[in-house]
Amino acid sequence: MLQPITAVGGNLRWTRSGTVWADFILTGIEYGYRPAEDKSTARSMHKMLMRALDGEALLLGICASLNPEAVVARMEEGIDLDAHPQWAAECDATIETLEMFQPGKRIYWLSIPLANKGWKNQAAAAWSAARTTLTDYLGLPRTSLDPVEVARRTTQANMIAADIPAYFRPTPATPAQMVWLHQHSLQRGLGLDSDVPLPYASIGTKPMAAFTAARFDEGAQSDRPSSGWKSKAPTLTKALKIDQPWTLEERPANYQCLLALADTPSGNTVFPGSEFLALADAIAGVDVDWGIRLHIRSSAEVSKKNKRALINLNEQFSQREGEVSHGHGVLHAAAEDLAEYAAKMDADNMEVEVQSTTIFAIGAHTEEVALRDARQLAKLFELSSYKLVSPLGFQEDLWHALNPGVSTPSIVKEFAQITTSTDFSAYVPCVHNDLGDSSGPLLALNISSARIGVVHHDVAKKSAADISGSFAAVGALGSGKSVLLKGIGGAFHDRGGKIVVIDHTEVGEYARWAATIAEAVIADLSHPKWSLDPLRIFGPDKGAEVATSVLLPLLQLQPDELLGVLLGTVLEPAYRGEHGLLDGGLGDILDHLRSDECTLVQRIELADKLGVYARKSYAAALFEKGLPALDITAQAIVFRTHTVKLPSQQEIVQEHLFRQLGLEKRVGRAMYALIGLIARGICFANPSEPAMFLADECHRMTRAEEGVDIVIDFLREGRKEQAYIGLGSQDPDEGLGNETLRGLIPTRFAMRQTDATLARRSLAFVGLDPRDPDMFKELTEQTSPVSGKDPDTGAEYVEPHRRGEGYMRDAYGNIGRIKVLMPSEPNRAHATQTTPDKGPEELIDA
Known part of the structure; x- marks a missing residue:
């Protein structure tokens, strides 16, 4: 031809x-x-x-096959690779990853x-x-x-x-x-x-x-x-x-x-x-x-054709009149089909x-x-x-x-x-299950069907479209939440962003990761080598605001009662300047209250209240005068909170239990509020410098109202300031605060869940029907399924090719199944997937 x-x-x-x-x-x-x-x-x-x-x-x-080089070009879009060599290395290594999976897409041509x-x-x-x-x-x-x-x-x-x-x-x-x-x-x-x-x-x-x-x-x-x-x-x-x-x-x-x-x-x-x-x-x-x-x-046209067909049928009926055979049944069936079809055509002009x-x-x-x-x-x-x-x-x-x-x-x-x-x-022939953005870091493979696609996830790019780049992931222990958070955070840092992280793990999982990708500042609250005193971290006005927000609930004071007013007075920049305290911190404020230079009424009572906490080792990061102030200009900051004690939800909700809280839990709650406020201050400081706050097992923060408020600030206002938050939780209802907070999260992930209640909550969180038995089975049994026990560690074992599976609802409302990818650059991959071999002390010194 x-x-x-x-x-x-x-x-x-x-x-x-x-x-x-x-x-x-x-x-x-x-x-x-x-x-x-x-x-x-x-x-x-x-x-x-x-x-x-x-x-x-x-x-x-x-x-159509997706050319790996074209995918990488989308990863490089808008980034100066000479200024960001780590991202250039990741992009180069990604080509080999894509060649292994051979992703593709379907093109519709008319x-x-x-x-x-x-x-x-x-x-x-x-x-x-x-x-x-x-x-x-x-x-x-x-x-x-x-x-x-x-x-x-x-x-x-x-x-x-x-x-x-x-x-x-x-x-x-x-x-x-x-x-x-x-x-x-x-x-x-x-x-x-x-x-x-x-x-x-x-x-x-x-x-x-x-x-x-x-x-x-x-x-x-x-x-x-x-x-x-x-x-x-x-x-x-x-x-x-x-x-x-x-x-x-x-x-x-x-x-x-x-x-x-x-x-x-x-x-x-x-x-x-x-x-x-x-x-x-x-x-x-x-x-x-x-x-x-x-x-x-x-x-x-169809009406004319149907009329001709009807005439032919009538002629056949006439020709077979009086005939005893099954032919009449065939003609009747054809007449019924023709009548039904004509009715459909006539019902809509x-x-x-x-x-x-x-x-x-x-x-x-x-x-x-x-x-x-x-x-x-x-x-x-x-x-x-x-x-x-x-x-x-x-x-x-x-x-x-x-x-x-x-x-x-x-x-x-x-x-x-x-x-x-x-x-x-x-x-519906022309449909797709595309997820994510048109360009940006390669987060995952789209496995919504057997035709594998790619998922780009550009946190910062969403701000240009008036969408928050913040996100949240839910899933069981070992389901891949932390790999997801570290993957997004690492790509964000390598492309020029700043990251602030809470590391609650005993082994310092996030501290090890952050130290690998940047010259990270690691603030360990159990062995403090950095001061978290807001008066020393921030400027006079901002420092006073943060200190007041932390100390009032810690001391259980109301802002309009006498001691509350007294606290506000000594923290005011004007008062501190008058008494030579602008370069000092809370430890200096406490010394001043105890000295004869302070003539304020009830100063001794306020000093005694502060002194109760200042003497505790678990509050040293807040009151110790000899520590250097936290370097908030660092590109990566990690707060290690593995020894911090927190009140339970019942202890917060029940007033009588709250009044009986031990000192350590009171300090723990105040420290989490302080960390959230510091993270907010860092991330919102400069709109021209993108910054991200990562909080895995975020129920530790959102259990308290002040923590919920900080998270909501990121979700509502962060887009304008290029400030983003990434949350991780095993339970979307407990960890992600309230319905308002959950409703403000644009990008959502649900990883493997085996508990029936948590699985249904996770499905609902990403916009799927929690009552659908097929969806329920897919999440609990067919998402990164456990195939046995690791012979070395005894932990649940998931085959490597099934790790990282889950669901994603992107910022545009599309929902699909994904397989989260590890970073392709070997050093990044090792830091992302493993827990540290070093002990906590070695991490602090690193």
């Missing part, structure tokens, strides 16, 4: 038949784990898409033959086809495209694009993308595709030589023996062999198997439940392209008839693999009551049917399914 395309310009292609086709790339609508109302919207958009078309069209769903209305246009199209045939026969050069014709056809194409629902964001295909599609069709399954050209990468035209010539071998006849009886026996191979004899470099032959949808489940269309095209993404490691040849007819033929294409290096994968696909469809067939001798015809610019082969009509736009829309 000759190359049907004779010229391309913009998103238009001229063909030998005289027909001009317009090509568009559509964006799929978010679907997957979306709620029912969003899925109904997706269906409505598909119904509107069908009604926007008239006559023939070709809709394609093409598997190609429409433009109508030739009026006898003049029809004659011009016929003359164009005849002229092309004659010039090729005589070996004459083809004439260039007529600018007037190009302008007229471009206007037609633009009018079609304007009618397509905006949800699909129709983008005119470029000549470079057309060439890419042609080349992809010649080498399906060989892994030789380049990255899909960008929409702006090529405009204008392409020479016809860019569309590589190919040789089609129906049944792979050239692979048969050249002699013997097998060379003469007929072949029953349902495969198409394609090679490219004109290329200088040797390319392997491609074996493809084309299948057509021959039957669908009986009965009415069910929605959700009829999305059969999703099965094309259900076989791991197998790329399945699909195409739908469409023919759309208006209700008026905008309804159209959709005649569709669905074709699937699988390619491989060998005939055996192609046929094996085709049988696997057919079996998968059979389990859902769909029937796929592979017509012997028509593989090449079906292949051409999947290419824009080709007139519909006759075999296509043999498999046509006729329905309405309402019923066809239940198939």
Whole structure:
């Protein structure tokens, strides 16, 4: 078969038949784990898409490999790699990671033959086809495209694009993308595709030589023996062999198997439940392209056709009158089907008839693999009551049917399914499960289907879109929460951000990690080497505000009672300046209250209250005068709180229990409030310097009202100041404060849960139905499943390839399954995944 395309310009292609086709790339609508109302919207958009078309069209769903270098380019976008060498190293190492997983995506392509209305246009199209045939026969050069014709056809194409629902964001295909599609069709399954050209990468035209010539071998006849009886026996191979004899470099032959949808489940269309095209993404490691040849007819055309059919039925009834046979039953059934179909068409004046033929294409290096994968696909469809067939001798015809610019082969009509736009829309062919941002750090793989995608997560980029970059992760112990938090925090730091972390672990997990990625300042409250005194950390005014906020609840004072007023007085910058205390801290304030220089009423009583705590070792970081002030200019700061005692939820809620709190728990609560205030002060200090506060097992902070308020400040106001918070918790209800706090978290993660109650809470947290038994089972049994015990440690063991699985609800409301990736750079990966070999003392000295 000759190359049907004779010229391309913009998103238009001229063909030998005289027909001009317009090509568009559509964006799929978010679907997957979306709620029912969003899925109904997706269906409505598909119904509107069908009604926007008239006559023939070709809709394609093409598997495109993601070029690792293109993914890395998105990771590098907007970052000066010379200024951030650690990020450059991570990006370089990521290429090898991506080559191991081979992620991909599905591209939706809509190609429409433009109508030739009026006898003049029809004659011009016929003359164009005849002229092309004659010039090729005589070996004459083809004439260039007529600018007037190009302008007229471009206007037609633009009018079609304007009618397509905006949800699909129709983008005119470029000549470079057309060439890419042609080349992809010649080498399906060989892994030789380049990255899909960008929409702006090529405009204008392409020479016809860019569309590589190919040789089609129906049944792979050239692979048969050249002699013997097998060379003469007929072949029953349902495969198409394609090679490219004109290329200088040797390319392997491609074996493809084309299948057509021959039957669908009986009965009415069910929605959700009829999305059969999703099965094309259900076989791991197998790329399945699909195409739908469409023919759309208006209700008026269908009404005329139905009237003719009704007349024929009446004639058959008359001819069989008085006949005793089952033929009347057949006629009655046909009449009922016709009446039902007519009723559907008459019920909506905008309804159209959709005649569709669905074709699937699988390619491989060998005939055996192609046929094996085709049988696997057919079996998968059979389990859902769909029937796929592979017509012997028509593989090449079906292949051409999947290419824009080709007139519909006759075999296509043999498999046509006729329905309405309402019923066809239940198939929702153009959908996706994309997650995350268009660029930024590579956080995870998208495993919502067997077709693996990538998830970019750019915390700072969201601020430009007026969305908070803060996030929260919930999951059981060992489910991967800390790896997730450290992965996001590490990428944020390597791209120029500052991080502040609370490390509650006995082994100093976060301290070890932070010390590996930066020159971290580690403030250990059990062995303080840095002072957390706010008067010494912040300026006079800010320091006084923070100190007041911490000391009033610690001393159980009200701000308007005498001692509360006295405390506020001695902390005021004016008073401290008057008494030479501006360069001092709380220890100096305590000494001043005890000295005769202070003449304030009840100073001794206030000093005694402060002295109760100042003498305790667990409060040394707050009152010890000999410690250097915490360096808040450091790019990484870690607060080690593993020895801090905190009140329980009951002790906070029950007033009598709260009054009986021991000193250590009172100090612990005050220290967590102080750390939160210090973190807020650091992160909100400079809007031009992005900063992130990480708090794993965040119930330690959100158990108290002051902690909840600090977290809400980050969520509500952080976007404007480029200040972000990352939270981790085993229980979303307990750890993430209240409904207001949870509602303000835009990006959410749910990792493995085995407890039934916590699993349902986690599902609800990411926007999934906690009552759905399939979702519940998937989270508790099929998400990073435990396969036994580690023989060395005795801890629960998860196979390496299943670690990091969970759910993500991104900042845009999309929900899907992910597999969190470790950093690709070896040193970063080691620090992220392991607990330290050093003891706490060695960490402090590091």
